[in-house]
Amino acid sequence: MxxxxxxxxxxxITAEEGVLSxxxxxxxxxxxxxxxxxxxxxxxxGGLLALGIRLELLTPAxxxxxxxxxxxxxxxxxxxxxxxxxxxxxxxxxxxxxxPIMIGAKDLAFPRINLLSWYVYIVGAAVTVTAVLxxxxxxxxxxxxPYSTVSSQSNVMTAAMGVFITGFSSILTGFNFIxxxxxxxxxxxxxFRLPLFIWSIYATSLVMVLGTPVIAITLMMxxxxxAFGFGFFDPSRGGDPVLFQHLFWFYSHPAVYIMxxxxxxxxSELIAAFSRKNxxxxxxxxxxxxxxxxxxxxxxGHHLFVSSQSVYAGMIFxxxxxxxxxxxxxxxxxxxxxxxxxxxxxDAPMLYAMGFIGLFTIGGLTGLFVAxxxxxxxxxxxxFVVAHFHYIMVGGATFAYxxxxxYWFPKIFGKMYPxxxxxxxxxxxxxxxxxxxxxxxxxxxxxxxxxxxxxxDEFQVWNVLSTAxxxxxxxxxxxxxxxxxxxxxxxKDAGPxxxxxxxxxxxxxxxxxxxxxxxxxVVTEGAYAYTExxxxxx
Amino acid sequence: MSETVHADAQHAxxxxxxxxxxxxxxxxEASTLGMWVFLATEIMFFGGLFLTYSxxxxxxxxxxxxxxxxxxxxLGAVNTGVLICSSLTMAxxxxxxxxxxxxxxxxxxxxxxxxxxxxxxxxxxxxxxKFRDHLIPGHHFQWxxxxxxxxxxxxxxxxxxxxxxxxxxxxxxxxxMLVILWMAYRNRFSPQYYSPVEVSGLYWHFVDIIWIFLxxxxxxxGRHG
Amino acid sequence: MAAHVVPxxxxxxxxxxxxxxxxxxxxxxxxxxxxMNTVVALTIAVVKATLVVLFFMHVKYSTRLxxxxxxxxxxxxxxxxxxTFADYLSRGWVNAAQ
Numbered sequence: 001m002x003x004x005x006x007x008x009x010x011x012x013i014t015a016e017e018g019v020l021s022x023x024x025x026x027x028x029x030x031x032x033x034x035x036x037x038x039x040x041x042x043x044x045x046g047g048l049l050a051l052g053i054r055l056e057l058l059t060p061a062x063x064x065x066x067x068x069x070x071x072x073x074x075x076x077x078x079x080x081x082x083x084x085x086x087x088x089x090x091x092x093x094x095x096x097x098x099x100p101i102m103i104g105a106k107d108l109a110f111p112r113i114n115l116l117s118w119y120v121y122i123v124g125a126a127v128t129v130t131a132v133l134x135x136x137x138x139x140x141x142x143x144x145x146p147y148s149t150v151s152s153q154s155n156v157m158t159a160a161m162g163v164f165i166t167g168f169s170s171i172l173t174g175f176n177f178i179x180x181x182x183x184x185x186x187x188x189x190x191x192f193r194l195p196l197f198i199w200s201i202y203a204t205s206l207v208m209v210l211g212t213p214v215i216a217i218t219l220m221m222x223x224x225x226x227a228f229g230f231g232f233f234d235p236s237r238g239g240d241p242v243l244f245q246h247l248f249w250f251y252s253h254p255a256v257y258i259m260x261x262x263x264x265x266x267x268s269e270l271i272a273a274f275s276r277k278n279x280x281x282x283x284x285x286x287x288x289x290x291x292x293x294x295x296x297x298x299x300x301g302h303h304l305f306v307s308s309q310s311v312y313a314g315m316i317f318x319x320x321x322x323x324x325x326x327x328x329x330x331x332x333x334x335x336x337x338x339x340x341x342x343x344x345x346x347d348a349p350m351l352y353a354m355g356f357i358g359l360f361t362i363g364g365l366t367g368l369f370v371a372x373x374x375x376x377x378x379x380x381x382x383x384f385v386v387a388h389f390h391y392i393m394v395g396g397a398t399f400a401y402x403x404x405x406x407y408w409f410p411k412i413f414g415k416m417y418p419x420x421x422x423x424x425x426x427x428x429x430x431x432x433x434x435x436x437x438x439x440x441x442x443x444x445x446x447x448x449x450x451x452x453x454x455x456x457d458e459f460q461v462w463n464v465l466s467t468a469x470x471x472x473x474x475x476x477x478x479x480x481x482x483x484x485x486x487x488x489x490x491x492k493d494a495g496p497x498x499x500x501x502x503x504x505x506x507x508x509x510x511x512x513x514x515x516x517x518x519x520x521x522v523v524t525e526g527a528y529a530y531t532e533x534x535x536x537x538x
Numbered sequence: 539m540s541e542t543v544h545a546d547a548q549h550a551x552x553x554x555x556x557x558x559x560x561x562x563x564x565x566x567e568a569s570t571l572g573m574w575v576f577l578a579t580e581i582m583f584f585g586g587l588f589l590t591y592s593x594x595x596x597x598x599x600x601x602x603x604x605x606x607x608x609x610x611x612x613l614g615a616v617n618t619g620v621l622i623c624s625s626l627t628m629a630x631x632x633x634x635x636x637x638x639x640x641x642x643x644x645x646x647x648x649x650x651x652x653x654x655x656x657x658x659x660x661x662x663x664x665x666x667x668k669f670r671d672h673l674i675p676g677h678h679f680q681w682x683x684x685x686x687x688x689x690x691x692x693x694x695x696x697x698x699x700x701x702x703x704x705x706x707x708x709x710x711x712x713x714x715m716l717v718i719l720w721m722a723y724r725n726r727f728s729p730q731y732y733s734p735v736e737v738s739g740l741y742w743h744f745v746d747i748i749w750i751f752l753x754x755x756x757x758x759x760g761r762h763g
Numbered sequence: 764m765a766a767h768v769v770p771x772x773x774x775x776x777x778x779x780x781x782x783x784x785x786x787x788x789x790x791x792x793x794x795x796x797x798x799m800n801t802v803v804a805l806t807i808a809v810v811k812a813t814l815v816v817l818f819f820m821h822v823k824y825s826t827r828l829x830x831x832x833x834x835x836x837x838x839x840x841x842x843x844x845x846x847t848f849a850d851y852l853s854r855g856w857v858n859a860a861q
Binding site for chain 3: 567570571574575577578579580581582585586588589592593596611615618619622623625626628629630633636637736739740743744746747750751753754755758759761762
């Protein structure tokens with residue numbers, strides 16, 4: 001099917017032409033790009049919604065939009081950012097592109113299901129966007145009943161259906177990765193020679209597969225409650241709204257590990273490559289991914305501390321939530337230890353990686369605050385929580401995503417991005433991010449509630465700082481969008497290994513040919529077998 | 539280096555071998571593993587409803603007792619028998635594919651589909667009865683027993699949601715079997731390549747297992763006294 | 764494929780067992796065993812499901828990985844059940860302690 005000798009100019013981008021060749025592709029690399037464009041679009045939409053929120057919060061009074069509109073703003077921001085940006089981002093873009101290559105395979109186990117997962121994502125997105133366009137949803141992304149099932153006048157059913165559908169995209173992606181990693185590794189690629197990226201993506205896939213079905217059934221129950229007047233969660237009919245919270249958070253807490261584990265996957269690759277060293281404690285880092293995935297399923301009740309959940313269950317969940325911090329800490333220690341005596345270079349991916357280490361640590365440590373029962377009574381539903389999760393989701397996951405995009409950009413597109421602009425953008429993003437979210441810790445601890453469009457005067461200075469930060473953050477995001485597009489056309493040609501890094505993906509051309517490898521590689525060494533000094537840049 | 543690629547020379551050109559796999563065996567193993575991972579997701583999917591059932595049953599024992607008593611145990615038991623028969627015929631269909639018997643595949647697949655149809659027919663009869671008796675949850679629900687009607691309504695909400703979701707899976711299963719039947723008719727399967735039959739069978743058996751649990755939990759509470 | 768071919772008589776044996784167990788579970792339902800009714804019914808259901816999984820679904824003849832995947836679905840369900848019930852069963856305790 002493919003010519004035996006792959007011509008130098010023939011790669012997965014140029015292999016076939018025409019829109020249909022992209023929309024009907026089975027090539028995991030093309031599917032990765034389909035996802036890249038879709039999630040970038042939703043990232044921009046979610047970001048604009050955030051801007052709307054921050055503009056309203058410039059002043060204490062609710063004067064920009066009505067309360068009802070504000071409810072729809074933050075609901076849509078949450079739904080889009082979580083389900084249409086964060087959850088797919090690294091797995092569907094970088095994972096789809098890299099997993100087969102990193103293990104020495106020609107494609108994922110189920111290429112057609114891979115394409116199906118993108119279409120399912122698009123259909124789910126279309127349904128959700130419809131819900132937004134016909135008036136939006138005002139329940140918060142958490143859809144709590146009985147408000148969502150009985151009282152809300154907004155488009156709950158449509159939105160629930162959209163998220164339900166999108167969940168299957170996640171399940172299909174995860175299931176594809178699991179089978180691929182088990183059954184399609186090249187000869188010699190034992191589990192402990194796998195890049196740590198694969199370990200973390202595999203752990204993510206376990207969470208996707210075991211957790212997502214539960215939110216699916218839960219949203220289905222909300223849907224039938226609303227559509228047919230069933231009373232699963234309606235207290236006036238004997239139902240229990242807290243049951244919804246159990247079912248919802250059984251998925252949605254592990255979901256945050258779906259969002260952060262891939263970031264950790266990228267981190268291991270970046271730290272190894274830009275310190276020219278094997279990751280310190282490879283085995284610990286590998287197993288910590290699995291530990292996070294498993295322990296992450298045991299802590300969901302920390303979202304129910306003030307819900308009338310039993311105090312004793314609360315204590316159990318609190319203790320387990322402290323435990324889940326341990327494997328994350330193991331990773332941070334090991335990455336830091338890797339830097340010691342490494343040959344460090346400060347290219348943009350490394351700047352994002354360093355940002356991740358600091359910001360994820362702050363996010364994680366503040367997680368311990370909210371995991372403490374007594375403290376959480378005070379900070380639950382305040383901006384303290386909002387700041388906590390944004391430190392992890394933006395400072396952690398999004399920074400890792402950006403770092404990964406920069407690192408693998410030359411491999412994906414065969415061109416180099418402009419390094420000075422990239423470093424500048426990374427710094428702008430870092431400054432903007434901290435200015436946006438650090439004041440939120442302060443104002444949340446002072447008592448400012450979340451999801452309110454107005455607040456008391458004494459909180460204003462912190463909100464103004466936060467909005468200023470958000471504007472700077474927006475600029476920091478915009479700059480790469482511009483130079484990535486520029487570089488695709490005018491960037492310097494990248495060879496197979498512009499970073500001098502170890503890894504099977506750096507042994508093939510940039511961009512890769514459709515079948516990845518001319519001959520199946522045979523693996524004889526570990527993932528990060530760096531020797532003294534820098535590798536020759538090819 | 540090239541052993542993997544050229545190992546199964548006679549399979550290298552088998553029409554069913556997809557290009558990214560090295561052998562039919564690898565492809566079949568991947569399919570089977572994939573179906574099992576999918577079934578694990580289905581366990582969690584139905585699991586949410588089973589959890590809901592467990593909690594409300596703990597809270598409203600009398601309502602569940604009365605609600606269950608009103609279900610038709612004969613139809614439920616017959617349906618259980620029907621599905622078990624269909625699992626047998628499904629297993630026999632896979633066996634027929636393994637030994638290369640095209641007639642066996644066709645015969646047993648048709649039987650499986652028919653039995654699935656009988657199951658759905660009986661469920662339709664039951665649903666029609668419920669509708670006639672005002673037992674559909676919602677505005678028209680009526681209950682005249684001892685237990686609180688609101689709580690009995692929750693029992694019936696679970697009954698309809700769980701058996702309805704199950705029936706939906708049965709319909710999908712029958713659709714899948716029709717496709718497999720067509721492929722068997724066109725002689726696509728052989729002892730070397732029959733994994734579509736095998737993995738569809740796994741799905742079918744799983745749907746049977748869900749019913750194995752639904753039957754006692756919904757139909758057999760409080761049959762005594 | 765090198766998979767094990769199960770002889771049909773095994774399938775018929777399992778089928779017979781499943782039908783007997785079904786009759787048994789229906790019969791026992793009419794006897795008042797108080798709380799044991801549910802225990803017996805669920806036990807029989809688990810036995811039936813196990814027979815289907817091991818023989819009809821070939822897990823008895825499959826790789827350990829298949830077994831792990833099947834088991835993990837059940838384990839995860841158990842996690843969801845047990846910790847949720849830890850909440851529901853202990854809700855009244857604080858008042859009771861006072």
